[in-house]
Amino acid sequence: MDEANIRLQSMPEVRGIYLSILRLDLIDPVVSGNKWFKLKLNLQEALRQGYSSVLTFGGAHSNHLVATATAAKEAGLISIGIVRGFHGAQADTPTLVSCREAGMQLLFISREEYALKHDAAYLNGLKTRFNHPFIIPEGGANEWGRLGTEEIAGFIPADTTHVAVSVGTGTTFIGLRNALPPTISLLGFAPMKGGCYLEAEIKPFVKAEQDENWQIIDNFHFGGFGKTNSELLSFIQSFYATHQIPLDTVYTGKMMAGLQQFIADGYFPAGSRIVGIHTGGLQGNPAGLLPDSF
Numbered sequence: 001m002d003e004a005n006i007r008l009q010s011m012p013e014v015r016g017i018y019l020s021i022l023r024l025d026l027i028d029p030v031v032s033g034n035k036w037f038k039l040k041l042n043l044q045e046a047l048r049q050g051y052s053s054v055l056t057f058g059g060a061h062s063n064h065l066v067a068t069a070t071a072a073k074e075a076g077l078i079s080i081g082i083v084r085g086f087h088g089a090q091a092d093t094p095t096l097v098s099c100r101e102a103g104m105q106l107l108f109i110s111r112e113e114y115a116l117k118h119d120a121a122y123l124n125g126l127k128t129r130f131n132h133p134f135i136i137p138e139g140g141a142n143e144w145g146r147l148g149t150e151e152i153a154g155f156i157p158a159d160t161t162h163v164a165v166s167v168g169t170g171t172t173f174i175g176l177r178n179a180l181p182p183t184i185s186l187l188g189f190a191p192m193k194g195g196c197y198l199e200a201e202i203k204p205f206v207k208a209e210q211d212e213n214w215q216i217i218d219n220f221h222f223g224g225f226g227k228t229n230s231e232l233l234s235f236i237q238s239f240y241a242t243h244q245i246p247l248d249t250v251y252t253g254k255m256m257a258g259l260q261q262f263i264a265d266g267y268f269p270a271g272s273r274i275v276g277i278h279t280g281g282l283q284g285n286p287a288g289l290l291p292d293s294f
């Protein structure tokens with residue numbers, strides 16, 4: 001993981017709109033983007049409290065699961081991954097192969113059991129079974145995750161008018177809203193159907209004095225979470241051909257498609273200086289979508 005690789009890449013100006021992409025994807029090919037910032041303080045805390053292992057949750061394509069496996073290994077911690085559903089159990093997905101390569105021990109559970117991921121008694125059972133690991137919730141969605149992502153605000157120039165980011169659990173969005181000046185407008189692009197439900201999950205964690213100038217946009221889901229269609233795939237390919245920036249199909253492709261549509265629709269006033277956050281996720285892309293190593 002190398003934060004020194006992070007850079008702000010300016011895009012060609014379009015009718016007085018200045019867009020830059022904050023390339024958090026360049027931190028690491030596997031532990032990309034926001035996942036690193038969500039894990040950083042969690043791993044520090046696990047070490048500080050004397051734990052030797054961490055346990056977390058995710059699906060068979062989860063960026064968070066593989067990021068945890070890789071970052072835990074680098075921190076000298078054992079990792080255990082609780083995987084939702086059995087479809088990855090017969091044949092590992094590329095994400096699960098990478099998890100195992102980083103030494104993560106995997107346990108596949110049913111969707112019903114997975115629904116207990118926040119249940120205290122269930123978590124206690126897992127603690128006993130796996131020799132008392134430090135538990136990181138799915139998506140790194142805890143206090144340390146929210147605090148860690150506040151650091152991302154430090155890469156955003158002071159003259160920025162709008163920041164756009166993709167939202168999954170909303171953890172990164174919360175960190176950004178709490179750390180950016182409230183005058184900067186924050187747009188969260190939801191990659192799932194009906195994603196505006198996230199507003200109610202985000203709000204309790206936003207500091208009262210920062211609780212303004214933010215919204216979730218949920219009409220760029222392209223069929224739903226983890227779903228793609230030909231329109232999205234060709235957008236990602238043409239974006240790469242034009243700007244040489246690889247986007248992923250789950251999060252950043254949808255966010256950039258939405259952002260470009262907003263720009264085309266004249267949503268942003270002339271003179272706007274927008275930062276779109278590239279949160280990474282490239283490890284999960286379908287093989288052959290983009291040329292070279294992407």
Ligand SMILES: *Cc1c(COP(=O)(O)O)cnc(C)c1O
Nearest residue numbers: 168169170171172251279280281
């Ligand atoms: C996990 C992820 C997100 C969502 O982050 P949250 O903090 O859960 O909202 C966005 N983009 C990418 C590439 C991700 O992997």
